[in-house]
Amino acid sequence: MESERGNRTTRNAAALAAAIAELGVQCSLEARGGLALLLPVQESVAALQSPDTRRAVLALARTHGFTHVAIELPNDRRGEGRGTDAPLLGD
Amino acid sequence: MEIETRSAPDSAPADREADLAAWLVARRSIAIGFSGGVDSAYLAVAARRALGREGVLAIIGRSASYPEAQWAAARDVARSFDVRVLELDTSELDDPRYSANPSNRCYYCKTELWSRLVPAARAHGFTTVADGTNADDLADWRPGAQAAREHGIASPLAELGFTKQHIRDASRRLGLPTWQQPSSPCLSSRLPYGTAVTPARLKQVERAESALRALGIAGDLRVRYHDELARVELGADELPRWLEPTRFESLRGALLATGFARVALDLRGFRSGSLNVLHGVVG
Numbered sequence: 001m002e003s004e005r006g007n008r009t010t011r012n013a014a015a016l017a018a019a020i021a022e023l024g025v026q027c028s029l030e031a032r033g034g035l036a037l038l039l040p041v042q043e044s045v046a047a048l049q050s051p052d053t054r055r056a057v058l059a060l061a062r063t064h065g066f067t068h069v070a071i072e073l074p075n076d077r078r079g080e081g082r083g084t085d086a087p088l089l090g091d
Numbered sequence: 092m093e094i095e096t097r098s099a100p101d102s103a104p105a106d107r108e109a110d111l112a113a114w115l116v117a118r119r120s121i122a123i124g125f126s127g128g129v130d131s132a133y134l135a136v137a138a139r140r141a142l143g144r145e146g147v148l149a150i151i152g153r154s155a156s157y158p159e160a161q162w163a164a165a166r167d168v169a170r171s172f173d174v175r176v177l178e179l180d181t182s183e184l185d186d187p188r189y190s191a192n193p194s195n196r197c198y199y200c201k202t203e204l205w206s207r208l209v210p211a212a213r214a215h216g217f218t219t220v221a222d223g224t225n226a227d228d229l230a231d232w233r234p235g236a237q238a239a240r241e242h243g244i245a246s247p248l249a250e251l252g253f254t255k256q257h258i259r260d261a262s263r264r265l266g267l268p269t270w271q272q273p274s275s276p277c278l279s280s281r282l283p284y285g286t287a288v289t290p291a292r293l294k295q296v297e298r299a300e301s302a303l304r305a306l307g308i309a310g311d312l313r314v315r316y317h318d319e320l321a322r323v324e325l326g327a328d329e330l331p332r333w334l335e336p337t338r339f340e341s342l343r344g345a346l347l348a349t350g351f352a353r354v355a356l357d358l359r360g361f362r363s364g365s366l367n368v369l370h371g372v373v374g
Binding site for chain 2: 032035037038045048049051054057058068069070071072073
């Protein structure tokens, strides 16, 4: 049975971003422990309003070892001082 | 000692409520750890009906880890149903074992709560002290339950098989305003384990959730604290409309004003114990 906890040894942010792109959602992805933080390009935001797309993204995230997925909309601060795999405190 | 549920989960509401009344009458009087939430409010009002005004004392343990609005709501419920209230201050944030925010943080909180509340109950002549733990809670990760056991706290709702839905239904029949109130665990539950619990962080989360309520978000809502990032969990009914960019922007603006630098919407939405899952405490 698949665990909801995800698996840190198999987390792969780049692979998840590529898989999500195949759904038509172009985004960069910031991994923070078990949280996959999606930063979609403006043109892809509308796609995430579809429940089917959201379900598909969540399923992909689980298969890539993430327990949570959140979306941060594009803004001017994008890219300021962010690592690609910043851990959560205590993670 | 573990709590054992004695009643069948599908027993008739009238039978379950009669069992509770009988349980209460057998104790003659009861002091209740009272947060004003769905469970403890129902227990307090059921006890008031079964035991009369002098037979019940609802004790509020105030601390920074609960929003101020909750205490006001608790007082309102007690006033409306003529339940006597005693208010005590607790100081779990002064305990470094709590403020370090380990995964068993709730144990230290409840130890502080019951170590103040039980003597106060005794001083007012109450030998039975109870909480609002329900039958659903028994399946969840609740280190606070150990502290309750160590202090001899009774959990009649769990013992008699009351699920959350049973309690909501019974509350509605009694006219309690809490019947459809969202669950409201302490503000510390918004901080990932290992992130120190401080009054400033709790206040920031409280302000953030208040700001979102002011935008009209009803139902389940959590602002999860991830340092500079606020991760917002909304109920399934609310999530789709707040993903619309203009609304998302208003939500973000409200949270930026409370001190977060970044705002994200959780794509799955609200789930109880979300940070437990994120940190592998439960799965």
